[in-house]
Amino acid sequence: MLNIAYIGFGKSTNRYHLPYLKLRQDKFNIARVVTPTLGKRAEEQAALEAEGTIFSTEIDDIIQDQTIDLVVVVTPSDKHYQITKQLLLAGKNVMVDKPMATSEIEARDLVNLAYDKGLFLMPFQSRRFDSDFLTVQRVIKNGYLGRLVDLEVHMDHYRPNDGKELGTSVEGSLFDHGVHLVDQIISLFGMPNIATYDLRATRILNSPVDDQMEINLFYPKAFKATLQTTELAAIQYPKWQLRGTHGTFVKYEVDEQENDLKTGIMPGEARFGVDTPQHYGHLVYYNQSGDRIEKFIPSIQGDYGRVYDSVYNTLVKGTPKLVSDEQMLSVMKILSAGVKENGPHVIKF
Known part of the structure; x- marks a missing residue:
């Protein structure tokens, strides 16, 4: 089972990500959520906390947690590059919402960094x-x-x-x-x-x-x-x-x-x-x-x-990524x- 952490707990996380994980609890555990607005979605937060998910406001909480297998970045688009790079530099596997960056230059920087560190990086192309x-x-x-x-x-x-x-x-x-x-x-x-x-x-x-x-x-x-x-x-x-x-x-x-x-x-x-x-x-x-x-x-x-099935197969079974590095860079x-x-x-x- 993979331990997942989310950065962002807004509409996209709750609508396009979490509902699908409820059918995949044998593969994924939502270990942490970082959001600057704790309690804004009180009902959804309480439901996850009841299952053991830890909520906080600091990305460092994820970076310091050595049990995290994958971080999913679901923040405003202009923050994707900065947050993803911070996570990769800290040795974390990352799936980032689209677009993965604001330019081809930024995207290439992330792809090269992930390659050099042997880390997983992929945009969430649902x-x-x-x-x-x-x-x-x-x-x-x-x-x-x-x-x-x-x-x-x-x-x-x-x-x-x-x-x-x-x-x-x-x-x-x-x-x-x-x-x-x-x-x-x-x-x-x-x-x-x-x-x-x-x-x-x-x-x-x-x-x-x-x-x-x-x-x-x-x-x-x-x-x-x-x-x-x-x-x-x-x-x-x-x-x-x-x-x-x-x-x-x-x-x-x-x-x-x-x-x-x-x-x-x-x-x-x-x-x-x-x-x-x-x-x-x-x-x-x-x-x-x-x-x-x-x-x-x-x-x-x-x-x-x-998309999550493909991530699991890549991280656990070593299958090729759903979105290859070449495809990521071509899109950008x-x-x-x-x-x-x-x-x-x-x-x-």
């Missing part, structure tokens, strides 16, 4: 286990579409009144929602040859914080992946569109885990995160005989807890290039 993404992976693997030509993936909302007047690039859509999409594409296709960027502040004009983005990633054999996010989508756009030489796949609905978690439906409960048949992706392709085949593809059930290279210049621009890698 959306590799989104239902819709897992289903897209299967469609691609099964070869229904032939050679891929275009892929479009969206992460859209309608939040017209939530724009920010002040802030930094790490608070914008590219480093927030975009990091998930970039990681998904990197996990499928690796590093592109060229990227084009269009980052804009659309709700509060002239804000330094982008809230809408489009990235085009160009690969060999005429393949392009388009990643888009907006906060002004009053009418839903497909989450995924894939077009290839043999067919097309379209999926509208996103993974249901986040919606269920927000409404209090927890992992392990009946129908948690299960896609309904009317939300299955639509596939049209032509087989080797030239017949047009049209069907709906049942969604693979997602499970963010599988693409993010950093996006904010390297103002306005639409092209970057060659």
Whole structure:
């Protein structure tokens, strides 16, 4: 069993991490939590303390605890680099929420430090286990579409009144929602040859914080992946569109885990995160005989807890990390290039 310590006890820790560990108590023990606001989530804190978790306000409490096998950093994004480096220097294995740093330079520093010290370092890329993404992976693997030509993936909302007047690039859509999409594409296709960027502040004009983005990633054999996010989508756009030489796949609905978690439906409960048949992706392709085949593809059930399964297997069994060092750095290279210049621009890698 691995002893885990958390730095941060806000919404993300309680919504996207801890519920999944309740199904994995044979593998993980929540030994410590460090938070600057003790008692802010009194009910959740009391429940963990009743099971033996120690709460405190100082990171040094974790650093000095030699029984801790893994520290999970779930703090504001601009603190990730500083806290993660402090933990690595102290000899701790770390999983850090996304984005793992504010730049490629910072990320490379962390990766090199972890490598030199023989420590585990990985970002919490939970959306590799989104239902819709897992289903897209299967469609691609099964070869229904032939050679891929275009892929479009969206992460859209309608939040017209939530724009920010002040802030930094790490608070914008590219480093927030975009990091998930970039990681998904990197996990499928690796590093592109060229990227084009269009980052804009659309709700509060002239804000330094982008809230809408489009990235085009160009690969060999005429393949392009388009990643888009907006906060002004009053009418839903497909989450995924894939077009290839043999067919097309379209999926509208996103993974249901986040919606269920927000409404209090927890992992392990009946129908948690299960896609309904009317939300299955639509596939049209032509087989080797030239017949047009049209069907709906049942969604693979997602499970963010599988990130923790992968961490356990790496630390206990020595399996490769879910997110490799090369993939971490590729993601951060693409993010950093996006904010390297103002306005639409092209970057060659």
